Amino acid sequence: MLFKHLYSLTRVPIVLLLTNFPKCLAATTTVTVSGTASHAVPTTLYGQMFESGDGGLYAELLQNRAFQQVTPNTTDALTAWNSVNGALITVIADSKPVSQALPNSLQLTVPSGVNGSVGFSNEGFWGIKVDSSWTYNASLFFHFPTESSFSGILTVGLQTASGNVLASESTEIRGTQTSWAQIAVQLRPKSSAPDTNNVFFVTVDGQKAAGQTINFAMLSLFPPTFKNRSNGMRVDIAETLAEMGPAFFRFPGGNNLGQSTGTRWQWNGTVGSLLDRPGRVGDWGYVNTDGLGLLEYLTFFEDVGMEPIMAVWSGYSLDGDNLPEDELAPYIQQAKDQINFVIGDPATSAPAALRASLGHPEPFTLRFVEVGNEDFFAATTYPYRWRDFVGNLSAEFPQLRYIATTDAWDPILSPTPPSYDVHVYQTPGWFAENSFYYDSFERNGTTYFEGEYAAISTNANDLFGTQSDGRLLWPDMQSSTGEAAFMTGLERNSDIVFAASYAPLLQHVNSTQWTPDLISFEYVPHLSCDSCRSIPCSALMHTQLFSLNVGDEYLPSTLPAANGTLFWTVTRSSSSRDVFIKISNTVETDAEMVFELPFHSVASSGTLQLLHGAQNASNTPEAPNTVIPVTSTISTGKSLHYIAPGFSVSVITVQAQ
Known part of the structure; x- marks a missing residue:
């Protein structure tokens, strides 16, 4: 059921693929930076x-909450819903639906001879996180399809799989309620659950409700929200x-x-x-x-x-x-x-x-x-x-x-399009080799949106194959440095490239239809988030480094070699006078660099944010912190000396007037 995108075979731009990377330059790379911006x-x-x-x-925490777009009277229509204590449940096409848009409802029939609580439960999306510090908002609609003399208590709550009730609220319902009515309650757990194997439940007293039929629609459970x-x-x-x-x-x-x-x-x-x-x-x-x-x-x-x-x-x-x-x-x-x-x-x-x-x-x-x-x-x-x-x-x-x-x-x-949306899923090498992709584009008023891009495989001949064929399960430092190299080209060409976004954005590790993704998450019991742990993949981190460290002016500099392994870009904030130097080293060999900064004064120290790891190093659910950015102070000056580690993305920030 949920959560990741299965892309159709997405466009691969018709660009000549270059040969394998050459060896990293042994000599120091000197980069002369202009003090005059070429464009905003x-x-x-x-x-x-x-x-x-x-x-x-x-x-929303309930899966299949309103029985939308399902076939009534089928097992699939009950996805995520389960009977409690022998109750008979089925999804029906209600003769009096709660709305024209929601024609189906969950029909509960309470059999005779059953004692205790009888009803149904929802397992959520791979469980439900129950946190005692939260207040949950629960709601549902109900009606009796046939009027009866029944009067009893309906209970809504959260409980563990073993039946330990963590939160519940009750309200009286009557069999005279043949039109739809809404019940809304707040659930405040008395304790947190030790794991996520919990359910949302709705029950009535089995003995008092024996023989009763009640229809339910649009059930919902929300944790605190952003x-x-x-x-x-x-x-x-x-x-x-x-x-x-x-x-x-x-x-x-x-x-x-x-x-x-x-x-x-x-x-x-x-x-x-x-x-x-x-x-x-x-x-x-x-x-x-x-x-x-x-x-x-x-x-x-x-x-x-x-x-x-x-x-x-x-x-x-x-x-x-x-x-x-x-x-x-x-x-x-x-x-x-x-x-x-x-x-x-x-x-x-x-x-x-x-x-x-x-x-x-x-x-x-x-x-x-x-x-x-x-x-x-x-x-x-x-x-x-x-x-x-x-x-x-x-x-x-x-x-x-x-x-x-x-x-x-x-x-x-x-009419001539003002802008185009460009999509590309390719190898890490392709991204590095095509960091100059936009340099030759005509400056004629047309702008470009890199709406979807990602390094998804190391196999150029079978990009959409399996992991055994080179398809990446998680972003790694090879893919991140290749993407970062390409992003230096986007920044250099930001006079015509007005926007860029990595894709896809989100992946639930229990339901993965496309890899790799920018943010992966899973349900874990010990975190104080709603059943989730975000896995900070290297793609997320280098994307965030680029997003949070960009000026409003592009400063031209000595160009990288189009067929090289070392790529950079320089921007400046016109208000703070911070200069942002971004560097991607796409091979394992360290690269010595000197940036010649033409400003009247340059601070003697600056900040280095470094994302660095082995070629195939990646963050996974089992090892979520294999590669993380490290921030440190770096010596700077008009001649800024720096050694870019192999397979690294570096952001140097320095004040310059």
Whole structure:
């Protein structure tokens, strides 16, 4: 069921692959840095991309909470739900559903002759963390399909697999309740559980309720959330993302825009009451509740201080379905409505008025709209889809910058795209060898978004094979230094590269469909987060080093050798006068360097942040701290001498006037 993205074979740019790395230079590499900036560094340069949410970033703890997109009266419809003490449970198509969007409910029938508590439980996503310092918000809807004289107690709670009740709340229900009613309680555990093998339960007294049938819908359990937002994000993962200092967030995908026309992501199915969200079969093999909807995304962006790069569905799906031009009009209108929900005027726009009614009358920030996703797979139809979508959207929203998702060289699009989204999954060597990828691009006003990139394999002939074929399970220092080398090129070309995001973002180690990933996490019992430990992989750490240590001015310097093994970039903060020198050494041999800094005065000491390890060193659940950045003080000056260790990413920060 949950949480990682299964990508379709993603574009490999048509670039001549160079031969194996040469040996590292034996002589000292001298780098002369200019004191005059060549261009401003975009404020959006480093950010994140995202394509899903259930069981990860979205804080809901119950799996299959509303029986969305399942077939009633089947075993699969009961995924994560189990009978308690002989109760009969099944998922039905309710004749009086809780809402039009949620037609199914869980029907509980209490058999005769059963004593004690009878009901059902939910196992969550690989267990539920129970922490006595937390208050959990639990809720459900119920009704009796047939009126009865029953009056009794319904209990909602958390317990261990062995039956030890850790928290519970009870309320009286009556058989006269034939219309849907909601119960909402707060659960405060009396003690923390020793492990995550815990369940959420709903029970009635078996003896008193014998023969009764009760239907349940939209059950939910939330731990504390990031910024205490209702229906919000999980604290630990949200904080990890925020600590990276992302400038933007690309959403909702990516491939998550839709496997088919019918299962595409639709903004209006993700806003308002959770009862009005039908969910959808996602692209990674499980149902998305869409509890993490458009408003929740936008609120999260505001809370973290990043801006959205928002995609709209443009008539093409992963299953190869291409809509003809004469069928595009309703989908173009849906894209307009999506944008209006984000930035429209409530006085003139119904979607904007909906946003205001949900508590956000002011428009959100939005500057970038991506039209489709990976349309190089549908290059023959993208020209008319791009023309029709952008033509209509830009007429209403001329202030937005529209991003195309085909190759920049084929097909030729009209109107000329202001920006392109480039995706590449390749070997560590490819990334280092192509650090000059953008240097030869024409400076004609077109900008580029490196929307998905990662070193995923050491085997250029079978990039999408298995681990035995070279596919990486976890990022390692070889892949991280290759990616960092490529990122020095992104920074050097940030006059035309305005944004970049590693992909995929999140991976649950119990349900992995794609490797490697930026942030991996698992459930562990002893941490005071909601059943999670984030594993700080080397890719996460070098990405964070780049994101948190970049100036607003790019300082030209002696160029690295295009076919070399040592790469660098220099930026400066115009306000603090900090100079940031980033270095990637992609081989095991240490490299001696001298940076000649042309400033009037340079501090005698600075800060070094060093990520360093053996070629295949990686952080795993068993060894999560194999490679971690180490911060130290370094001697600096107008001639800054530094030895870059083999397989390392270094960031030197020094004050210069």
